[in-house]
Amino acid sequence: MNIQVADRSTSASKGKVKQAIADCDIHPSPKSLEIEIYPYLSKRWRSYLESYGFIYRQGFPNGPAFPKGQPDAARRDAYPPNGGRPGSDLEFMREQHLDPNNVQLGILNPLKSGQGLQNSDFAEAYCRAVNEWQIAEWTSKESRLKASLMVPFEDAKASVAEIDHWAGNPHFVQVLLLSRTIEPLGQRRYWPIYEAACRANLPVAVHAFGYGGTPVTGGGWPSFYIEEMVGHAENTQSLLTSMVIEGVFERFPTLKVILVEAGFAWLPALKWRLDKLWHRMRDEIPHVTRPPSELIQEHVWLTTQPMEEPEPREHLLDTIEWIGWDKLLFATDYPHWDFDDPARALPLKLSKERRENFFLGNALDLYGLR
Amino acid sequence: MTIAPPPTTGAIDCDIHPSVPSIEALLPYMADHWRDTIVQRGVHNLETIAYPKNAPLTARPDWRPAKGLPAADVVTIQAQALDPFATSIAICNCLYGVQLLMSEDIAAAFANAVNQWMAAEFLDRDPRLRASIVIPTQNTEMAVAEIERWADDKRFVSVLMLVMDENPLGRRLYWPIYAAAARHGLPICVHAGSAYKHPVTSVGWPSYYTEDYAAQSPAFHNMVSSFICEGVFAKYPDLTVVLAESGFTWLPAHLWRLTKFWRGLRAEIPWVDRPPTEIARDHFRLTLQPVDAPPTVSDFERLMEHMGSDEMLLFSTDYPHHQFDGNAVLPEGLSPTLARKIMVDNPKNTYPRLQ
Numbered sequence: 001m002n003i004q005v006a007d008r009s010t011s012a013s014k015g016k017v018k019q020a021i022a023d024c025d026i027h028p029s030p031k032s033l034e035i036e037i038y039p040y041l042s043k044r045w046r047s048y049l050e051s052y053g054f055i056y057r058q059g060f061p062n063g064p065a066f067p068k069g070q071p072d073a074a075r076r077d078a079y080p081p082n083g084g085r086p087g088s089d090l091e092f093m094r095e096q097h098l099d100p101n102n103v104q105l106g107i108l109n110p111l112k113s114g115q116g117l118q119n120s121d122f123a124e125a126y127c128r129a130v131n132e133w134q135i136a137e138w139t140s141k142e143s144r145l146k147a148s149l150m151v152p153f154e155d156a157k158a159s160v161a162e163i164d165h166w167a168g169n170p171h172f173v174q175v176l177l178l179s180r181t182i183e184p185l186g187q188r189r190y191w192p193i194y195e196a197a198c199r200a201n202l203p204v205a206v207h208a209f210g211y212g213g214t215p216v217t218g219g220g221w222p223s224f225y226i227e228e229m230v231g232h233a234e235n236t237q238s239l240l241t242s243m244v245i246e247g248v249f250e251r252f253p254t255l256k257v258i259l260v261e262a263g264f265a266w267l268p269a270l271k272w273r274l275d276k277l278w279h280r281m282r283d284e285i286p287h288v289t290r291p292p293s294e295l296i297q298e299h300v301w302l303t304t305q306p307m308e309e310p311e312p313r314e315h316l317l318d319t320i321e322w323i324g325w326d327k328l329l330f331a332t333d334y335p336h337w338d339f340d341d342p343a344r345a346l347p348l349k350l351s352k353e354r355r356e357n358f359f360l361g362n363a364l365d366l367y368g369l370r
Numbered sequence: 371m372t373i374a375p376p377p378t379t380g381a382i383d384c385d386i387h388p389s390v391p392s393i394e395a396l397l398p399y400m401a402d403h404w405r406d407t408i409v410q411r412g413v414h415n416l417e418t419i420a421y422p423k424n425a426p427l428t429a430r431p432d433w434r435p436a437k438g439l440p441a442a443d444v445v446t447i448q449a450q451a452l453d454p455f456a457t458s459i460a461i462c463n464c465l466y467g468v469q470l471l472m473s474e475d476i477a478a479a480f481a482n483a484v485n486q487w488m489a490a491e492f493l494d495r496d497p498r499l500r501a502s503i504v505i506p507t508q509n510t511e512m513a514v515a516e517i518e519r520w521a522d523d524k525r526f527v528s529v530l531m532l533v534m535d536e537n538p539l540g541r542r543l544y545w546p547i548y549a550a551a552a553r554h555g556l557p558i559c560v561h562a563g564s565a566y567k568h569p570v571t572s573v574g575w576p577s578y579y580t581e582d583y584a585a586q587s588p589a590f591h592n593m594v595s596s597f598i599c600e601g602v603f604a605k606y607p608d609l610t611v612v613l614a615e616s617g618f619t620w621l622p623a624h625l626w627r628l629t630k631f632w633r634g635l636r637a638e639i640p641w642v643d644r645p646p647t648e649i650a651r652d653h654f655r656l657t658l659q660p661v662d663a664p665p666t667v668s669d670f671e672r673l674m675e676h677m678g679s680d681e682m683l684l685f686s687t688d689y690p691h692h693q694f695d696g697n698a699v700l701p702e703g704l705s706p707t708l709a710r711k712i713m714v715d716n717p718k719n720t721y722p723r724l725q
Contacts, residue, residue: 069635183574184581217592218570218585219534223541226635227595230628231572234588238571241584246577265623266591272619273587273662280426280692281580308626310676311647318672319623322664338634 019355021342022105022363023097024303025207025260025331026145028138029085029112036137040129045122056116057182057213066225070337078335086335090142097334098144101342105363106145107173107331108134109207109260113150115178116211123152127162131172139171146367148176148205156192163193167200173367174203174258179232180210185239186246194252203256203301203366206239208232229338236262237270240300244274247287249295256366258301261333265308268322271296297324301366303331304358305340313348325354329363376697378685379456381713382724385561385614385657385686386451386460388492389439390415390484399486404479416467416480420563422579426692433690440690444495451689452498454697459717459724460689461527461559462492462501463614469507469532469565477506481516485526493525500724502530502559510543514550521554527723528557528612533589534564540593540600552606555722557655560593562586562615587662590616591624594650598628601641603653610720611654615688618656619663622676625650651679655720657686658712659693661701670703684720685713 030036038046053061070076072086078096080089087093098106114126127150134147149172151159166172175197183189185206197204209232215221216231236259249255274292278285288295302323310316320328332339342359350358364370390396393415397405407413417439421428429440433450441447452460464484471477484504492499503526505513520526529551531539539560551558563586569575570585590613597603597611628646636642642649663670677683687699700709718724 069638179573181573184571184576185573187577212573214572214574215568216572217534217538217596218564218568218572218589219539219592219596220537220568222538222592222596222599224599224635224638226628226631226638227538227592227599229635230595230624230631231592233624233627234591235572237588238585239573241581242571242573242576245581245584263623263627265626266620268664269617269620269623269662270587272664273617273660274584276660276662277427277580277584281578281583283426284578285580306627306630308623309630310622310626315622315676318669318676322669338631 018102019342019359020102020104021330021359023101023103023332023334024107024258024329024363025305026106026108026334027087027111027336028108028134029088030133031084031088036133037129040132041125045125048122055118056211057118058211066228069225073336075335075337075339090138094142097332101332103144104360105367105369108138108145108147109176109205110134110148110150111207111209114152115150116180120152120155120158124155124158124162127152131162131166135171146173147171148174149202150176151193153177153190153193154182156189159193160196163196163200163202172202174205177204177206178210179206179208179235179239179262180212181239182212184242186242186244186248191248191251194248194255198252198254203258205258205260206236207260208236208262232262233266237266240270240296241274244292244295245285245288249299250287250289255299256301257299258303258329258366260303260331261305262302263306263308264302264304264323264328265316265319267296267302268319301327301329301362303329304345305331305333306338307340307345317348325357326362328358329366330359376454376456378697378699378713381455381457381685382717383451383455383457383460383687384612384684384717385463385659386447386689387441387465387691388447388462388488389442390464390466390487391439391442396480396483396487399483400479404476407476416470418465418467418470418563418566419579419582420465421691425579427583428692429690430692430695444492447492448496451687452496455687455699457498459498459500462488462499463530463559463561464488464501464504465561465563466504468504469535471508474506474509474512477508478512478516481506482519485516485520489523489525500525500527502526502528503556504530505547507531507535507544507565510546514546517547517550517554517556524723526556527721528559530559530561532563532565533560533586533593533616534568534570536565536567538593538596540596540598540602542600545602545605548602548606548609552609557610557612557720559612559614564589586615587617587620591620594624594654595628598642598646598649599639601639603649604641604643609653612657612684612720613654614657614686615660615691616656617660617662618683619673621650621656622673622678647678651682655682655684655716657684657688659686659688659699661693663701667703670701674703680708680711681716681719683712684717
């Protein structure tokens with residue numbers, strides 16, 4: 001993780017072929033709403049947006065509750081030379097990221113997508129617009145990129161309609177939710193989404209961040225952006241706990257869940273805790289018939305960024321072994337400031353096969369793109 | 371026939387939980403006004419949903435009385451928590467719903483009554499017992515006043531807070547509490563539990579008690595972040611925070627993550643002038659139970675290497691909560707040297723009043 005602005009496009013790879021990678025977390029932005037999103041919104045919603053803007057479950061309409069570490073949370077060198085926001089120019093993304101980092105598969109995760117808006121009807125319309133936009137401006141122009149199906153997840157019925165609408169469309173490789181929901185994601189209000197995703201044969205990815213309205217800790221709002229950022233891991237642990245304990249994986253045996261941008265080193269300790277608790281508390285949760293660690297092993301994948309950096313770094317090998325080498329999907333978070341550079345992100349001696357699967361193969365297998 | 375002494379002989383148990391048997395037990399320790407209030411308004415005993423009375427975790431089967439609450443009198447505690455483990459000292463952390471109350475006045479009255487009750491019913495009756503001071507965190511001035519009231523009684527060895535209060539525990543409104551604690555050589559004991567002023571998870575209320583208990587762990591991660599990021603230890607370099615009933619196997623991964631973000635975002639918190647991993651090793655201690663252990667001894671040994679310190683763990687039984695059976699309180703894979711440190715040396719170094 002760094003914000004350095006040195007030219008990294010060629011630095012680590014001179015003279016050798018770079019490991020091809022799957023980048024399972026790329027954030028595209030529209031050049032402008034008027035040019036790229038408005039064409040997919042009805043007159044009613046364009047007019048609504050002009051009058052009311054984006055009203056989320058937080059107080060500021062124009063920025064995050066916690067000011068980011070960088071403008072737009074972006075790498076300083078990620079602003080396209082022709083103007084616009086970081087991540088808004090496909091040609092520049094190819095030049096800065098896809099080509100030099102040998103990205104063979106890039107998963108688009110739009111963040112300002114209508115998810116978390118208070119107005120459900122608007123959220124529904126906006127998610128549809130962002131889905132149309134991803135195909136028109138990105139995946140139909142660049143075959144290495146795949147889209148995420150945005151759904152207004154607080155309204156399960158509308159979400160199911162959106163999944164059914166796009167089911168079978170090869171541009172979409174996953175359904176995307178945000179992690180900060182109104183209720184824990186294992187609760188029944190969200191089950192129709194999982195059912196529809198299984199029916200469409202799409203994994204459900206949950207990206208850190210969002211607008212659930214609940215304090216980011218069980219003990220209230222912290223002061224600092226760093227606490228919110230670090231807290232995405234705790235938030236993700238809570239939603240995963242909910243999915244396990246509510247019995248989501250037993251109810252939807254083909255469901256695949258991908259936890260995006262929450263790190264991963266916390267997972268082993270969570271599995272140990274849940275297993276211990278499950279043994280003790282089976283009278284309360286008889287619907288959970290297998291140890292949580294088994295359910296997680298079968299149903300859950302995690303993207304790697306921001307990758308934990310222990311000292312000594314070798315401790316991470318224990319951690320990955322406890323998670324499973326086949327469960328991690330490499331991601332950079334381009335164009336955000338906490339980008340993990342594939343040339344530097346895992347400075348450990350690995351077998352060729354392990355390295356290839358970590359950076360590419362696991363994602364190709366999961367998304368069925370091998 | 372001679373019976374070998376238990377392997378925990380002489381240990382210092384840093385987390386046991388006497389129960390307030392009924393609200394009537396506290397009435398003798400309250401001023402007339404509050405006694406009348408409680409009787410006239412029919413105030414219930416302040417048990418909380420953090421430990422449902424008959425849930426399997428709340429009390430071990432062999433520690434459940436035929437009637438009433440577990441661990442509710444000194445004789446029971448002697449017979450179940452002290453004698454079988456041959457512990458030399460045990461620290462009582464009374465989990466009673468003081469922090470949940472909405473009125474700071476009634477919270478202060480309850481906190482003081484619980485402390486008086488603790489002194490009279492337990493500390494006066496067994497020289498092995500110590501306690502944490504219960505404070506009304508609803509009002510910082512009142513909390514400090516309660517610490518001052520007991521500061522001269524050396525049997526009170528720490529100050530009790532819940533991991534989920536109304537605000538993250540590092541925030542400055544709580545600093546006078548930390549100043550008072552540091553002044554009197556009292557560590558802050560942050561115990562699992564919630565004031566329930568917010569949902570226990572950052573995504574709202576769960577469905578099952580199992581999730582409530584699981585949620586304690588993320589809350590501890592959040593509060594480690596809060597204490598460090600707010601600069602509590604830069605302001606109070608002598609302060610120690612004991613995380614009780616927190617589990618500990620999560621700590622290394624959390625500190626790796628916090629330290630990575632600190633490298634990128636330290637400009638936001640310039641008073642944090644060294645890696646959070648180092649700060650944590652100097653200022654946080656964690657009680658042993660529950661041990662959320664990996665499946666094999668060799669995994670456990672690797673995890674203990676990740677901890678990077680043999681000074682952070684403090685022996686505890688978490689009596690009467692059901693964390694282990696029989697006397698299997700020490701996890702497999704501890705060397706005798708490390709076990710000795712956890713049982714005796716680390717607690718003595720953590721609590722100045724136990725030296």
